Amino acid sequence: MGRVLTLKRLDASRRRIQLIAIVGLVNLAGMAASAELIQRTFPVAANATLLLRSHSGKIKIQGWDQAQIEIKGDRASELVDVSIMGEEQKVVVQTHLTREKLSPDEARVDFEIRVPRQAIVRVESERGTVSVQNVEGSVTVETVSSSVELFRLKGNISARTMDGPIVIRSAEGRVTADSISGDISFAQVNSTELVGTTNAGIIRYEGEFGMDGSYVLNNYSSPIVIVTSNRASFDVTARAVSGSIENNLDIRPIPMGSPLRPSTPGKFLQGRFNGGRSTVKVSSYSGTIKLQGSGTAAASVR
Structure with a gap:
């Protein structure tokens, strides 16, 4: 009698296992559908x-x-x-x-x-990632927390996020990048007009400020890092209200006849790098502004 009961229990257990397996397969099929x-x-x-x-x-x-x-x-x-x-x-x-x-x-x-x-x-996204590349028409991206990556673009660019990072690389045309707390990175971006603004994010520009353009980089409390080469040519005005400026570029005084304010070491810098073809304006309220040559070892931005 005990053996019969044991066999019945085993059969019941097998049926339960089979039922669970069938239900699992049905759920997987539903997910696939x-x-x-x-x-x-x-x-x-x-x-x-x-x-x-x-x-x-x-x-x-x-x-x-x-x-x-x-x-x-x-x-x-x-x-x-x-x-x-x-x-x-x-x-x-x-x-x-x-x-x-x-x-x-x-x-x-x-x-x-x-x-x-x-x-x-034109892309509007709340969260995720947005990547646009190899486009010559204008590109507009607006997101909440999506990360934005824009590569090899030739038209005008407008990228805005609340807290997502923005990366723009190998681009031309007019460029506007704006974020509340996301980082903004430009690499080999040459523009007639470039504006990068973020409140709490880091701004990094690596390139030569080409096309005789106007470049404006602003933030409130985080570092702004500029890495450029000896081929670059620009006039620069940098201002750190309660932050600081670190510079290892050969910035020379602007020639007579040009508007010039006396430089305040560590707070205000104005001058010319090579021929002064483009115009660069950099400002941060409490962040550190760093100007480096491309051969300089990468410094920490925090």
Whole structure:
């Protein structure tokens, strides 16, 4: 009798294990079904506009030599709707939450998009990452906490975040980068007009201040680091109200006839580096401003 009861218990345990396994497979199938791959292609004009509004996810946009916009999306769940509307001059992609208070993972939609090189790109994102590269039209990115990476761009650039970092590399045209608390980094950016502003983030510029441009770097409480080479040519005015200035560049007095204020060691610096072709203005209220040659060992910015 005891053996029969034991066998019955074993059979019941096996059935429970099988049931759990079946339920698990059903749940996995449901998760796979809830995810959705999106793919659309629109023939467009060479200078068409792409407008993308996204709540959460990775966004990667690249220019290519095709007269079409190709959209690939990976939707994490059915809790997010994706609407796509396209015509020759404009393609609009938007994500819509089906209910409030979704987690970032639930609201996530990852996009990989290709656009004509001359296209105009505008992205609005709340969280995630935004990458735009190889585009010659204007690029505008506005985010809350997304990180922004912009590479090899030739048109005008506007990048704004609340607390996400901004990286702009190998770019031309007019550039505006603005963040409340995110870091801003420029590398090999030559512009007729560049403005970088952040309240609490670090600003770093590595390059030669080319195109006889105007460069303005401002923040409130964090370091501003400038790393340049002997090929650069600019007039500089740097001001640290309650912070300090550290300089190892050969900054010479501006020739007679030019407006000049006496330099205050460690607080105010004005002068010319090489021929003075571009204009550089740097200011920080309580941060440290560092001007370094490109051969100088990288200094800590904290």
